[in-house]
Amino acid sequence: MAAPDFYFAVNAVFRHLHDRYGHGVLIDYWQRLGREYYRSRWQRWQRGGVEAIASDWRTYFEQEPKAVVIVSIDGDSVELDIRICPAIKHLRNCDHEVVPYFCEHCDHICSAMAEMAGFSFERTGGMGSCRQRFVRSGKKGEES
Amino acid sequence: MLGCHDFCGYYDWTFGYVRSRFGDEALMGLWAEAIGRDSQRHYEEAGRREGLAGLAKAWNQTGIDEHCEWSLTLDEKNNFLRWDMRQCPSKGFLLSNDCNADEDYCDHCMGWIIPLLARIGMEVTGHEHNHVGQCWAEISVRGKGREFPDLKIDIRNEPGWTCGYLHRWRNNHRLPLLDDFCASSDPCVLLGAWFSRTDHLLVMGRGAGTAKLKAHDVPADAALVTGAAYAMRDTFVSDPLGVLLSDRVDDLAKVAERFHATPTERRPLLMYTYLPSSQPIDFVSAGLPRPVPILPQLIRQGYYAHKPGQCCPTTDVFLAMLAISLQKRVHVLEIEVCQQADGKVFADDAQSTRDVTRPVRHSRQCDLSHLREAIAKASAPVHLAEHLQQLIEEP
Numbered sequence: 001m002a003a004p005d006f007y008f009a010v011n012a013v014f015r016h017l018h019d020r021y022g023h024g025v026l027i028d029y030w031q032r033l034g035r036e037y038y039r040s041r042w043q044r045w046q047r048g049g050v051e052a053i054a055s056d057w058r059t060y061f062e063q064e065p066k067a068v069v070i071v072s073i074d075g076d077s078v079e080l081d082i083r084i085c086p087a088i089k090h091l092r093n094c095d096h097e098v099v100p101y102f103c104e105h106c107d108h109i110c111s112a113m114a115e116m117a118g119f120s121f122e123r124t125g126g127m128g129s130c131r132q133r134f135v136r137s138g139k140k141g142e143e144s
Numbered sequence: 145m146l147g148c149h150d151f152c153g154y155y156d157w158t159f160g161y162v163r164s165r166f167g168d169e170a171l172m173g174l175w176a177e178a179i180g181r182d183s184q185r186h187y188e189e190a191g192r193r194e195g196l197a198g199l200a201k202a203w204n205q206t207g208i209d210e211h212c213e214w215s216l217t218l219d220e221k222n223n224f225l226r227w228d229m230r231q232c233p234s235k236g237f238l239l240s241n242d243c244n245a246d247e248d249y250c251d252h253c254m255g256w257i258i259p260l261l262a263r264i265g266m267e268v269t270g271h272e273h274n275h276v277g278q279c280w281a282e283i284s285v286r287g288k289g290r291e292f293p294d295l296k297i298d299i300r301n302e303p304g305w306t307c308g309y310l311h312r313w314r315n316n317h318r319l320p321l322l323d324d325f326c327a328s329s330d331p332c333v334l335l336g337a338w339f340s341r342t343d344h345l346l347v348m349g350r351g352a353g354t355a356k357l358k359a360h361d362v363p364a365d366a367a368l369v370t371g372a373a374y375a376m377r378d379t380f381v382s383d384p385l386g387v388l389l390s391d392r393v394d395d396l397a398k399v400a401e402r403f404h405a406t407p408t409e410r411r412p413l414l415m416y417t418y419l420p421s422s423q424p425i426d427f428v429s430a431g432l433p434r435p436v437p438i439l440p441q442l443i444r445q446g447y448y449a450h451k452p453g454q455c456c457p458t459t460d461v462f463l464a465m466l467a468i469s470l471q472k473r474v475h476v477l478e479i480e481v482c483q484q485a486d487g488k489v490f491a492d493d494a495q496s497t498r499d500v501t502r503p504v505r506h507s508r509q510c511d512l513s514h515l516r517e518a519i520a521k522a523s524a525p526v527h528l529a530e531h532l533q534q535l536i537e538e539p
Contacts, residue, residue, distance in 0.1 A: 002147070002148050002149035003148055003151075003206070003209040003210045004148050004209070005148075005183075005206070005209060006148035006151035006155075007148055008182075008183040008184070009151070009155065009178070009179060009183040009184075010146050010148075010151070011182075011183070012178040012179060012182035012183035013158060013174065013178050013179075013183075015178065015182065016173075016174055016177055016178035016182070017162075020170075020173070021166070025165075029158070029161055032161065033146075033154060033157060033158070033161070036157070037153065037154050037157040037245070039451070040452065040453060060147060060149075061147075063147065063149035063150075064145075064147045064148060064149060065148070082145075085145065086147075086148075087145060087146070087147075087148075105145070105146055106145050109145075109146065
């Protein structure tokens with residue numbers, strides 16, 4: 001079930017947590033979501049390395065309506081060339097004001113997942129299109 | 145990124161995060177404000193613009209987008225909009241992916257819908273959901289006469305409705321879980337009230353006979369037993385205060401027989417885990433009241449966190465965890481700990497000629513670690529029978 005209106009709720013939850021509890025809580029929420037909710041995904045990354053990360057994101061974006069994303073492996077890193085971010089596109093098309101810190105969720109969730117799997121994460125660009133890289137760091141995070 | 149195809153899973157996780165960190169009121173605020181006022185504002189606009197017909201259009205579009213298996217009934221003349229949900233795709237996602245991070249995912253619908261409708265002069269006149277993906281709701285304009293038409297479609301007459309446990313609403317208010325016992329709709333409050341008559345609990349699974357009871361010299365007036373022990377009557381001949389049913393359907397007829405042979409005032413509280421990975425059990429057709437869920441209590445008190453696809457405790461261990469979570473002195477006289485590291489095959493004394501295949505979701509390590517953690521967290525003394533004490537002290 002990939003109903004794009006769910007992006008409304010994603011954006012609204014970010015705004016609510018930010019406005020009611022502050023940016024620090026929002027970051028904590030994203031980091032824990034990455035470590036806890038997505039445990040099974042980063043465990044697969046941990047076991048399968050760059051191939052697993054690339055395969056995971058290809059499958060993930062294939063299920064997101066109107067996403068245009070190219071996933072590639074370069075040695076010890078995986079790059080996601082997100083040409084059309086489906087969330088930003090749908091929110092804008094439907095006149096929902098995108099919270100200015102929307103793209104930070106990728107930074108914190110992906111960093112948390114990457115760290116647990118022994119990778120680092122970096123993003124350039126945002127608000128509709130960006131590049132994301134997962135680079136092997138050799139240092140695995142510890143489960144809390 | 146956070147996508148929309150796996151949204152329901154992290155939506156449930158988000159509820160658990162907010163509830164555990166900031167409390168119930170905060171979660172209700174999230175539903176009312178973030179979802180009802182922000183995310184779902186198109187419902188408010190549609191209802192304001194076109195009344196019940198506008199809401200019906202908005203819900204119909206959602207039904208198409210989310211592939212709901214449901215029926216919408218609109219009768220504007222009689223001030224009546226109703227849905228009957230046969231398979232909720234949202235709850236269905238959680239059940240098929242073994243998700244149960246929050247105490248009660250289904251509550252979020254009324255959590256955003258009731259405040260939104262109140263702003264446009266409407267109310268939920270009736271709603272029930274059974275926590276296994278089926279529900280119905282009726283909506284009317286407040287203060288305007290209404291007639292309830294004869295329903296051609298009513299989920300309550302369809303297969304599966306008798307599974308799960310019900311939460312019910314009338315005129316925007318949630319009704320008690322057990323009408324004739326406790327005014328609260330909260331299963332944790334209900335459990336607290338039911339067991340408030342005692343300051344101690346005796347936990348007994350199969351194999352804990354009366355002789356053992358006497359040998360341990362523990363008070364036997366407040367027993368918690370498993371469904372198997374209750375059904376077989378070989379553990380505890382007196383009336384227990386509570387029975388935790390397992391997913392062994394073959395015990396149900398015997399449980400019902402004993403339950404109904406007991407005078408009403410001495411009947412135990414029936415309880416069940418309702419784990420998302422378990423096949424829904426039709427307790428009602430087996431002649432039993434719908435058992436009270438125990439996961440909300442264990443999650444709220446921090447005794448259990450459900451991890452999708454991973455091992456979970458056996459019924460006996462859940463029973464001990466429940467007793468400890470109720471913050472009373474607990475004697476665990478006998479419980480059946482899974483003996484298999486990989487949970488393959490297990491035989492008990494009642495079925496010596498027939499091996500029982502345990503689902504792989506149970507393991508000795510999982511049972512023992514949950515037991516150890518519950519005891520470490522206990523706020524009142526927990527006494528284990530000697531053989532159980534030795535078991536949990538194993539390296």
